[in-house]
Amino acid sequence: MLRIEVDMFSGRPNPVWMITEEEAARKLLGAAREMRAAVTKTGAGYNGLGFREVRVENILDDVRAPRGLPQKFAVGPTGKENLDAAGELARLLIETMPLRSEVRLVEHAVTPLDEKLRETALEWMQVTARLMRKPPGPPPPPPPPSNPLITTIPDSKCSQCQYEVSQYNPAFWNNPATQPYNNCYNYARNWRTNTFAQPGRAHGAGTSIMACNTVTAAAMADGLKKRCNCLPQSEYPRRLMALVIAPGYDYHWYRHQRGGFWGHKPGSTAARNYDSNGVLITDPQTCARGPYTNFCDFFYAGKSVVIN
Amino acid sequence: MRVELDVFSGRPNPVWQLDAQAAAALVALHDVLAAGTAWEAPPALGYRGFLYTIRSDGCRAYHGAVRTAQTILADPGYSIERFLIARLPHDWIGLVPMIEGMLRPRE
Numbered sequence: 576m577l578r579i580e581v582d583m584f585s586g587r588p589n590p591v592w593m594i595t596e597e598e599a600a601r602k603l604l605g606a607a608r609e610m611r612a613a614v615t616k617t618g619a620g621y622n623g624l625g626f627r628e629v630r631v632e633n634i635l636d637d638v639r640a641p642r643g644l645p646q647k648f649a650v651g652p653t654g655k656e657n658l659d660a661a662g663e664l665a666r667l668l669i670e671t672m673p674l675r676s677e678v679r680l681v682e683h684a685v686t687p688l689d690e691k692l693r694e695t696a697l698e699w700m701q702v703t704a705r706l707m708r709k710p711p712g713p714p715p716p717p718p719p720p721s722n723p724l725i726t727t728i729p730d731s732k733c734s735q736c737q738y739e740v741s742q743y744n745p746a747f748w749n750n751p752a753t754q755p756y757n758n759c760y761n762y763a764r765n766w767r768t769n770t771f772a773q774p775g776r777a778h779g780a781g782t783s784i785m786a787c788n789t790v791t792a793a794a795m796a797d798g799l800k801k802r803c804n805c806l807p808q809s810e811y812p813r814r815l816m817a818l819v820i821a822p823g824y825d826y827h828w829y830r831h832q833r834g835g836f837w838g839h840k841p842g843s844t845a846a847r848n849y850d851s852n853g854v855l856i857t858d859p860q861t862c863a864r865g866p867y868t869n870f871c872d873f874f875y876a877g878k879s880v881v882i883n
Numbered sequence: 884m885r886v887e888l889d890v891f892s893g894r895p896n897p898v899w900q901l902d903a904q905a906a907a908a909l910v911a912l913h914d915v916l917a918a919g920t921a922w923e924a925p926p927a928l929g930y931r932g933f934l935y936t937i938r939s940d941g942c943r944a945y946h947g948a949v950r951t952a953q954t955i956l957a958d959p960g961y962s963i964e965r966f967l968i969a970r971l972p973h974d975w976i977g978l979v980p981m982i983e984g985m986l987r988p989r990e
Contacts, residue, residue, distance in 0.1 A: 759892045771895055785894075824978065827892040827928060841892040841927045851926040865929030866981055867892070 576600065576638075579668055580630040581696045582651075588682040590692055592673055593634075599671065606667055607631070608641045613650050613660035620653040620661075621707060626699035627651055629668045652707050662704055669696045719811040726833050730815070736805035738875055739812040740833040741765065748846040755843045760794075762840035763816040763828035764876050770883055771843075774826070777883035787871035790818060790826045798880035802873035810877025817859040818871040827867045829859040837862075884909065886967060889931040889943070890978060897975045905970055912962050913937055913949065919957025922948050930985045933967045946986070961986050 577594040584590075594600045607614055621627050628651025633640055640646050650668060652661045672693045676683060686692070719727070724744070730736040748754060748762060756769040766772070775781040775793025782789040799816065800806060806813045815831040829837040832848065837856040840846040849855055850862035860870045884906035888897040901909060923946050925931035932945030940951045944963040949956040958964070964986060968979055 773893070790893075821929070821981075824981065825891045825894050839892075839927070841931075842889065842896060844889075844927070844931065847927060849927070851928050865926055867928050 576633070576635050577603065578630075578632045578634050579671065580632075581669060581672075582627040582630060582649075583625060583696055583699055584686070585624060588686045590672060590686055590688060590696060591680055591682045592671075592676050592688060593678040593680070594671060595678065603631070603668065603671065604641050604644060606664060607648070607650065608644055610660045610664045611643060612657045613664040614644065614648050615651065615653050615657075617647065617649040619649065620651040621703055623703075623706075625706075626696065626703040629665045631668065652704060655707065658704055658707060662700065665700055666697060669693060669700065672696070719808065722812075724833075725812055727811075730803070732873070733803035733805070736803055736875075737808075737813070738806070738815050738831075740815075740831055741812070743832045743834065743836070743838055743848055745838070745846040745848075748840055754845060757840065758842055759826075759828040759840050760882060762838065762846055763814065763830040764880060764882050765812075765814060765830065766882055768883055772882040774882075777881050785820060785823050785825055787818070787820050787869055790820065791871060794818065794874065797882050799874040799876050802875060804875065806875050806877045810875075810879060812878060814876040816874045816876055818874065819859065819864055819867040820869040820871055821866040822869055824866065827864070829856065884935060886970075887934040888967075888971070888975065888978070888982075889925070889934055890929065890982070892928060897972065897978070899970075899972045901970065909935065909963070909966060910937055912966055913942070913956075916949060916956035916958050916963075919948055919955050921957070922950055922955050930982045933964060935967075 577600045578591065579594060580589050580591045582589050594603065617628065617630050628649040630649050632647040650661055650664045652658045672688055674688060674690055676688050724742040725739050727737050727739050730738060748757060753767055753769070756771060757767050758771050760772045760774060761768055773781050774790055775796045778796040780793050780796035782793045802815070817829040817837070819827050827839065827841065829839045832838045835857060836848050837859050838846060838848045851865045852863040854863065856862045884901040886899055886901055890896060925945050932943045935942050943950045944958065944967070947958050947961050949958055949963055968982060971979065
């Protein structure tokens with residue numbers, strides 16, 4: 576007597592039935608011996624959602640399994656090599672599912688056997704086979720390196736996006752070798768180029784027209800993305816920047832820092848985290864900005880953003 | 884003499900050269916300023932003053948005072964700033980209204 580279980584459900588009990596006829600059991604075990612490549616240990620193959628394997632178990636102590644077969648085994652795909660054999664043998668086994676079992680098992684209360692279940696099991700088996708035939712996708716990006724100065728946070732404006740905030744570190748910028756040669760764009764992107772970087776210049780897309788749309792286009796040529804166009808983890812570290820404009824004169828950038836405030840570096844002056852009124856900047860849209868009266872937008876800058 | 888208008892955040896500040904006659908006039912204006920004590924730190928954004936160098940001494944003229952490495956000079960009539968505004972290169976004339984708007988008398 577064989578116990579057959581199709582391992583396919585996640586919540587409800589799997590379909591289970593017994594093969595009581597000795598001749599039918601012997602035929603199935605014979606087929607399994609013929610298609611040895613399809614026989615595996617239970618739990619050795621696909622372990623995701625949907626069809627995983629058919630489990631076969633001899634439940635009598637006075638019946639020997641055929642030579643080469645264990646008392647309990649599974650039939651299911653473990654890789655491309657045995658897909659065809661496993662599919663054929665699993666189909667043979669599933670087709671033995673009775674439409675109304677003579678042997679009542681506790682599982683049948685929740686998972687009664689019927690034609691629909693049998694068809695579903697066969698369909699799901701095909702789905703798993705297709706899944707295993709697909710070439711593997713690119714490996715997931717490696718996790719970002721651990722850096723105690725950087726924290727990843729969800730974006731409060733679009734929680735599906737994440738970006739990184741850094742420990743405020745003005746001393747990096749406020750020294751004679753750095754301060755005169757790096758501006759707000761360097762600071763906000765967090766890249767000391769010592770070239771007084773200009774939006775778009777690294778990509779031949781600089782602008783001399785000081786307006787939101789022109790500076791935005793120049794910065795996006797460098798690779799900046801509008802906020803809520805989530806950057807993948809592979810762009811770590813991802814900054815949140817804000818752009819403001821003194822219409823017709825100049826632009827200015829801020830960078831979100833760890834601690835909930837914003838940092839900036841006005842031209843060749845010192846980097847700081849307070850506004851024109853000496854107040855800690857918690858929102859670049861509302862802070863004191865002097866002649867930079869136009870707030871343009873927020874942007875993400877991942878590691879692929881190149882400035883000069 | 885090299886003069887820089889410290890005003891921008893993103894773009895490079897306007898920089899230009901005074902000819903010998905204008906440089907001499909600037910030195911004359913500078914040399915008659917009396918010592919002062921009041922110095923208002925420039926704001927983060929916008930007009931932050933004019934930068935020039937006299938006798939190797941870096942100077943910042945801002946809001947009616949001139950600050951050097953050693954001292955503060957009072958310029959209540961904004962003579963230095965007005966002199967340099969009048970000599971802004973043509974490309975930067977558009978900045979004049981913004982700068983003059985910030986040359987308000989001290990309260």
